[in-house]
Amino acid sequence: METGIIERRIQKPRSTIHITIDHFNKRVRVEDYLGHFQECIEESLKVAKGISAEKIIFKARKENVLDLLAQGFLYEGSIDKFFLGSDCFFLVKYIRNDRRNSEEWEKEDRLLTDVLNLPIKSELDVLHSAYQGRKAEVSDALQLAQLYGKVFKVYPTPMNDPVYVQKCMENGTVFYIFVHEGKIVSAASAEIDAFYHNAEITDCATLPEHRQYGLMKHLIAALEDYLISHEIYCIYSIARSLSFGMNAALHQHGYSYRGRLANNCYIFEKLEDMNLWVKNYT
Template identity: 75%
Template sequence: MDIVEERIQLSRSTLHITLDRFNKRVRVEDYLGNLQECIDESLKVAEKISAEKIIFKARKENVPELLGRGFLYEGSIDKFFLGSDCYFLVKYTNVERRNSSYWVKEDQILASVQRLPLKVGVDTPPSSYHGRMADETDAVKLAGLYRTVFEVYPTPMNDPLYVKKCMENGTVFYIFEHEGVIVSAASAEINDFYHNAEITDCATLPEYRQYGLMKHLIEKLERHLVSHGIYCIYSIARSLSFGMNAVLHQHGYRYRGRLANNCFIFDKMEDMNLWVKNHT
């Protein structure tokens, strides 16, 4: 697989890192011990797989040291580490990956989104649409949905075995069905140790987008997460997508930065907006 998680034990530290060859990046998910040793190792791993971007999920007290090593701030997640904030510090290995062709357009989209009023409640979809939590028997249909909506996606969600593996690892999916077809879906990838979750894998077939199904799915996921003691909830949305950013903004999520050229999604390498909501 092009995306592999590793836990590396060093002489004075431990590093939990994701090697993402498909998206040409390395992501430091967690670390403990000597920070400089962790930084050195992440850079070595990035060079080994020819990664163009290194993402370090850093604690507040470590931000100055990372800035001192040439990392740049791109965003943050409030209360990510059991109540402490997480900061996305990044380093690029080539100028093409650093520069974004759509940055100004994305600023304009964000400004338009943030002018929208927050919504209290959501409209009820037609009675022929059935919303529920998905299970492993839905993996084939879910993979078909993602295959139809996204020409390119940063993880292999078009593979039923991968979808099933996500469920086995604790990811929760909610779906809407219409006449036996899954027409909309979203998931919550849960970190039980730090009590946070990412709302992700949001997809609706184009011909069904007029019913606001995604707003209902996010609401259902939030209720599920809060009932299981998960209060820090975040999502990473395509910066060029007015609709998805609008859904998050109107649900009370707060914009916390933009990850430049973060991953391959939809039809190209794209910038991603970071949105956060805390139920505390």
Template identity: 55%
Template sequence: MVADTHLIRTDLCTAEIYIDVFNKRLRVDDIRGNIVEAIEKAEELVHVHQAEKLIVKGRHEQYEKLVEHGFQCEAVIDRYFLGSNLYFFCKYYTNERRTSNQWFQEDQIVKQVLAIEGQKQIISPADCQMKKCSYKDVDALASLYRKVFQIYPTPLNDPQYIKKTLDEGTIYYGFFSNGEIISAASAEVNSLYKNAELTDCATLPEHRKHGLMKFLLEKLEEELKSSGIYCVYSIARSLSFGMNAALHQLGYTYRGRLMNNCYIFDKLEDMNVWVKNLSKR
């Protein structure tokens, strides 16, 4: 279920490709050299693995070549590459994957979210304690994710996988009540480009009324800023009003939607991209 990494290296180009069999997609990172040859090599792997979607993390100077080869820009992450923008270019290989039946409904959710003014004042419940998670919490984290998500793009229901992400520098914070984790979120840090994705957001249904996720995301932002990381982003389920509203109220900017991006919650879903610049006053 975890994506495998494949390195493309020819006389003309180098690129990293993540082969995500579970989500039937491939993602190309860090294309250097001849972009046309890199795309051709990536599409060969698409057919080998019968992928339905190819994603390229493109740069501004690659925009025209990607459009020429059938890609469409779906979202942007500002300042991702040490200050320059990342463009999510996508190409589809089946009509079903290229079609979203929820698109209009998701447009309405974004419209409603963007109409919300200001940050809602919320108070953390007195019987909860927020703390940074460590190796001793991996079983409890896996249990939380297992309860909240019937399906998830990565195997967060496996304690060993969570331990591996901790080894790789991912930061987890959680709310604990009576010794149980009731809400958690993480920051997946890209040390090369100095950015982070706020992800793995989950709260048990009976505790969602308290708005715990906003506290967790703000705490993660504080830790990232202290490490000199100012580009943060999050990719949220387009059908989740609550998660999109939380990001908007925390000052994140909506930057596009990735169609049929991954299997999450209970099906293949579109995902909204939200971005924040932590260096702003």
């Protein structure tokens, strides 16, 4: 099976579609679109059928939500002010029943309830003096890849490949890291959409033996400061629904829960549901 992720711009007679073809996660994601909307829907279904995708994800504008619901798509989440101040709605269609059904949904509901009951913290905990935080450089690509390889047995993108990590950096993804005794032990990144002025906080990883020091909250804060200084005011993150620590870090840092993406991607050990969290500075 092909494992690559391909981004395509498809020009049709009455529309243009920006689409991600994700062979590894067996899904197709419509990132953006312009023109005749029914033609956009038909093309996304055609592409999905062509790669035997199990799930189609549409990042839709408000005015197109009802059109997608009428075509059998389901609402799973949203991102406030994603499109230059306009909301983005995640509408999905499942091609296979087993891709739609989640065995962990009830457990994830209980975990989410526990997370939402935690108090929001306005201040960060004092950082342990043994850790040095900074913005990552291209020369850190090898160590970053090694970190992701250790933390995740399975990941939606090949972050354990230093060439891929370097390519992400060269394409504008910003990484912040913590170093302990000369080694990177924690990292997070921001994938920036400069056109729509939004960014996704992603690639969050900390070695198990360093997780008790609250490093991820400091990394998220550093990334937010960087993004705001570059006029990026819509910030979101997609966290494993089974990860209490990551969901708690986002909630306590002021992010709002906006939905759950069922069987969204292969991560950690298997196909998992992902929670959507959003924070806006407008």
